[in-house]
Amino acid sequence: MKPKVWKTFLQPGWIFTFVIIIVFTYLAISVLAPWQLNKNTTVSHRNELIAKHFDSEPAPFGQVFGPGGELTPDNEYLRVRMSGHYLPDSEVVMRVRPVESGPAYHALTPFQLDTGEVVLVNRGWDRPDNGKLPADFPAAPTGEVTIVGYARVDEATPHIAPSSESGREMVTGIDTEEISKLTGQPLAKDYVQLASDQPGVLTAFPLPQLDNGPHLSYGIQWYAFGILVPVGLAYFVYAELRERRREAAEQAELATDEAPQRSRYGSAHQVKWQRDDEERY
8 A cells, every 4th residue: 555545544634533433432332332231231120129029018117118217229119018097287298290191299198107107108199170289189097007008219309399289288209308397207218109999098109110211222222333333434444545546546557558659759759849949939
């Protein structure tokens, strides 16, 4: 390969293209693809656990929740049985949280166990009445009850501050620390989502759809991009070099064809033409 052919690829535009593709290939294969595949593994593992927990036998609160009522992620959606009574005076309502493609109000009611702990229970949801809390929003039952629900990890602190509506305290997320400060009622760190057909339930929440999402396909796509892009560049460079070789061969062939004519007619005629020009001028 003649050095001057390679000089084409030392121009700033080509150098910039090479650098960009090298960086892209590295990120696609070493960062983005593993990131998506790891997310797929994490989601798959969590879904497998949740699927098992749906059918688990209800266990006492102390066996599912740790000290302070904190729940480990691996225990989420385990079924838990609790005996005690609701504390309706400390109930708050979570507003405008969509359920089944529509807005809904959620009843968040503290529940005091016979052992003394107080845990927040999401009793279910009800649709708004003309955009407001229904006047007949079901109250929690009084007296001793035994309930079964699903162990849930609480949420981050909402960006919207608590408010009041129809004489009820309103929140926009299930942050037990925020609700505890709002009601003055100490609460366990995490909470329980009430199952269907339980005392105090409104409309029970549907169980989540266990979908692994697109992470696996995204990971494969990033690997494909990381391989195909440099291959495409290599082919483009090959095509460029091949075209330049063809042009060089054509020029060499043309020069070879013209050489005998210059040797046959060029020297004598050139001297005569120069002499004629001198005599003319």
